[in-house]
Amino acid sequence: MRAAVPSEDSSPRNASQVLADVRKLIAGGGLDADGKLPNERDLSVQLNVGRRGLRRALDALEAEGLIWRRQGKGTFIGQPPDPKGKLAAEISAEANPLSVMEARLCLEPELAALCAQRAGPEDLVRMHHLVDRIDQTSDAESAELWDGSLHRLIARVAGNPILMTAFALLDAVRTSQTWQDQRDRARSPELRRLYTQQHRSIVSAIARHDTDGARATMREHLSLLSLNLRAVYPGDRP
Amino acid sequence: MRAAVPSEDSSPRNASQVLADVRKLIAGGGLDADGKLPNERDLSVQLNVGRRGLRRALDALEAEGLIWRRQGKGTFIGQPPDPKGKLAAEISAEANPLSVMEARLCLEPELAALCAQRAGPEDLVRMHHLVDRIDQTSDAESAELWDGSLHRLIARVAGNPILMTAFALLDAVRTSQTWQDQRDRARSPELRRLYTQQHRSIVSAIARHDTDGARATMREHLSLLSLNLRAVYPGDRP
DNA sequence: CGTGCGAACCATTTAAGGATTGGTTCATCT
DNA sequence: AGATGAACCAATCCTTAAATGGTTCGCACG
Numbered sequence: 001m002r003a004a005v006p007s008e009d010s011s012p013r014n015a016s017q018v019l020a021d022v023r024k025l026i027a028g029g030g031l032d033a034d035g036k037l038p039n040e041r042d043l044s045v046q047l048n049v050g051r052r053g054l055r056r057a058l059d060a061l062e063a064e065g066l067i068w069r070r071q072g073k074g075t076f077i078g079q080p081p082d083p084k085g086k087l088a089a090e091i092s093a094e095a096n097p098l099s100v101m102e103a104r105l106c107l108e109p110e111l112a113a114l115c116a117q118r119a120g121p122e123d124l125v126r127m128h129h130l131v132d133r134i135d136q137t138s139d140a141e142s143a144e145l146w147d148g149s150l151h152r153l154i155a156r157v158a159g160n161p162i163l164m165t166a167f168a169l170l171d172a173v174r175t176s177q178t179w180q181d182q183r184d185r186a187r188s189p190e191l192r193r194l195y196t197q198q199h200r201s202i203v204s205a206i207a208r209h210d211t212d213g214a215r216a217t218m219r220e221h222l223s224l225l226s227l228n229l230r231a232v233y234p235g236d237r238p
Numbered sequence: 239m240r241a242a243v244p245s246e247d248s249s250p251r252n253a254s255q256v257l258a259d260v261r262k263l264i265a266g267g268g269l270d271a272d273g274k275l276p277n278e279r280d281l282s283v284q285l286n287v288g289r290r291g292l293r294r295a296l297d298a299l300e301a302e303g304l305i306w307r308r309q310g311k312g313t314f315i316g317q318p319p320d321p322k323g324k325l326a327a328e329i330s331a332e333a334n335p336l337s338v339m340e341a342r343l344c345l346e347p348e349l350a351a352l353c354a355q356r357a358g359p360e361d362l363v364r365m366h367h368l369v370d371r372i373d374q375t376s377d378a379e380s381a382e383l384w385d386g387s388l389h390r391l392i393a394r395v396a397g398n399p400i401l402m403t404a405f406a407l408l409d410a411v412r413t414s415q416t417w418q419d420q421r422d423r424a425r426s427p428e429l430r431r432l433y434t435q436q437h438r439s440i441v442s443a444i445a446r447h448d449t450d451g452a453r454a455t456m457r458e459h460l461s462l463l464s465l466n467l468r469a470v471y472p473g474d475r476p
Numbered sequence: 477c478g479t480g481c482g483a484a485c486c487a488t489t490t491a492a493g494g495a496t497t498g499g500t501t502c503a504t505c506t
Numbered sequence: 507a508g509a510t511g512a513a514c515c516a517a518t519c520c521t522t523a524a525a526t527g528g529t530t531c532g533c534a535c536g
Contacts, residue, residue, distance in 0.1 A: 039497055050510055055499085071498040072518030084325060088407070091321045093399040103400035106348035114340075161332040162341035162411060165325070166404035173400065277526055288481055293528085309527040310489030 018049045019057040026066060026077050029139040035077040037067070065126030065153065066133065077142075078130070078149030079156070081175070085168030095173055097233050101226045105219065107166055108151065112218035114158035116206045123157045127203045135196045143192075148175070150199060154206070154218075191228075198224070256287045257295045264304060264315050273315040275305070326410035333411055335471050339464045341408055343457065346389065349405060350456035352396035354444045361395045365441045373434045381430070386413070388437060392444070392456075429466075436462070 025037070037043065040058075044051040058075060061067045068080040095103075119127075130150040137143045148171065155167035198221040205213035263275070275281065278296075282289040296313060299305045306318045320326075357365075368388040375381045386409070393405040436459040443451030 041497085052510060058498095069498065070518075071516065072496075074497060074518090084328065087325045087328075088403060091325065091406075092403040095399045099398050100400060102352075103398050103404075106352070106398075106401060107344070107404075110344035110348075114344075160337050160341050160344075161329050162338065162404070162408050163344060165329055165407060166341075166345070166400070169403060170400055279526085289483095290481060296527095307527065308489080309487065310525075312489090312526060 014049070015053065015056060018047060018053055019060060021047050022054075022057050022061060026061070027133070027136065029137065029142040031077065031142070033141060035142075035145045037075040037077065039074060064129050066129055078145050079152040081152065081171050082156075082164060082168035084165045085172030088165055088169035089172040089176065092169060092173070097229055100170060100173055101222070101229050103170055105222050105226060107163065107170065108222055109215040109219040111155050111158040111163060111167060112202060112206065112214040113211045114160060114163070115154045116209050116211045116214035118159050119157050119206050119209070123153070124203070124207050126153060127206065131196070131199045131203055134199060154202075194224070195221070252287070253291065253294060256285060256291055257298060259285050260292075260295050260299060264299070269315065275313040275315065277312060320410070322406060322410050326407055326414060329407060330411050330414060335415070335467055338408065338412055339460070339467050343460050343464060345401065345404060345408065346392075346460060347453040347457040349393050349396040349401060350440060350444065350452040351449045352398060352401070353392045354447050354449045354452035356397050357395050357444050357447070361391070362441070362445050364391055365444065369434070369437045369441055372437060392440075432462070433459070
């Protein structure tokens with residue numbers, strides 16, 4: 001490809017082609033459970049572009065909030081987990097799915113409210129990107145990653161260190177547990193549409209800086225999740 | 239030593255000699271900054287006792303609370319550090335009094351609501367007892383301690399492991415900070431009466447299992463604290 | 477037979493070294 | 507001047523061996 005078009009105005013075209021290729025890769029699913037992309041050296045060979053050119057595409061996607069990168073670790077889709085979550089999980093007692101959901105219902109509406117107070121234009125653009133990704137992804141595992149990323153971004157933009165750590169603990173517990181049952185992910189198209197609508201409502205309330213609206217829509221979303229969880233995990237209490 | 243007294247009633251005497259030797263070592267200083275003792279194998283040679291005998295002495299000292307041991311790590315004088323300590327310190331570096339209060343306003347009303355669902359008779363007795371103690375204590379520092387105990391009890395009775403961990407971190411950050419200004423504690427009799435009234439309202443709502451009431455009264459209490467805090471720490475945001 | 481002892485084995489933590497991965501710089505080419 | 511590939515740098519991870527406390531086993535002695 002590069003050899004075929006070396007003398008054309010290759011720079012803008014080639015860069016946008018690479019960007020499109022990486023987008024396709026991100027959208028295509030089939031990545032590891034942690035959403036890890038191939039390393040830069042492999043990916044540049046795979047996409048037939050120099051590493052430097054690839055990095056420029058990755059820079060753009062990172063700015064959009066669709067990927068995160070860490071030197072020595074790799075490149076991953078979505079938003080990064082807060083490292084304090086793992087630490088917090090070490091000192092926390094065991095939690096079951098119902099108590100995790102209960103904690104989410106207490107915490108995340110408040111985070112959404114704070115996020116609505118503090119979100120800037122760039123944050124909102126990223127949230128919209130993530131909602132789009134959730135919507136457009138067909139495989140359940142990727143949808144889960146994008147979904148988790150949206151919630152991570154909201155928690156981060158909320159801007160409170162202690163609450164962020166609390167959220168990170170929830171995030172760490174949720175992603176480390178094997179009670180992610182297959183049924184939990186087999187979402188009917190109906191349900192998926194409803195979730196997406198709820199995500200859009202949350203982000204819309206945040207965009208309007210509507211604190212109460214954000215709190216209410218997040219609570220609504222999590223209540224629905226809670227209902228579905230209880231159908232799978234009956235129990236008298238968390 | 240053992241060779242010199244093999245035929246006497248050596249067991250109790252030898253054991254107490256070993257115990258005394260280890261005590262001397264503990265009291266003598268000259269250990270590392272982290273209070274680490276030599277490993278058991280070295281120490282048994284040093285004190286001319288078998289490892290098994292040494293372990294019996296160490297068992298006794300551990301039971302007395304003078305040392306702590308961890309497999310793979312070593313034996314240390316004193317008590318183990320609080321596992322929350324590192325994480326709380328990290329959070330503290332990013333937090334300020336306003337953000338701590340903000341987190342309290344988000345978290346503690348929810349804890350009070352869960353507590354109202356789950357409190358048993360014994361819990362209520364303890365809560366009333368603590369409220370009485372806060373009321374009856376004349377010095378500000380003690381009142382602060384009882385106050386903290388009440389909030390901790392509420393968080394515990396709420397019964398959610400994740401939220402409990404979040405609260406514990408919040409508590410650790412709060413109590414470790416030097417922002418505990420003396421003015422913060424010099425509460426006028428007027429204000430103290432109001433706080434006590436609020437504490438009673440909270441516990442009363444909890445006793446009635448009035449979830450919304452508990453949430454509202456806790457929020458009211460913390461909002462007043464927040465107001466007073468803002469008077470001391472002006473700032474546009476947490 | 478019961479108890480103590482040393483040796484051996486087991487389980488957890490730590491440290492070190494090499495491999496992997498992203499971040500940056502340098503030299504060369506267009 | 508900008509793009510490119512190669513080389514170098516810095517951070518993270520993984521593996522392995524060593525260090526350390528926890529426990530068991532076999533033997534000796536009273």
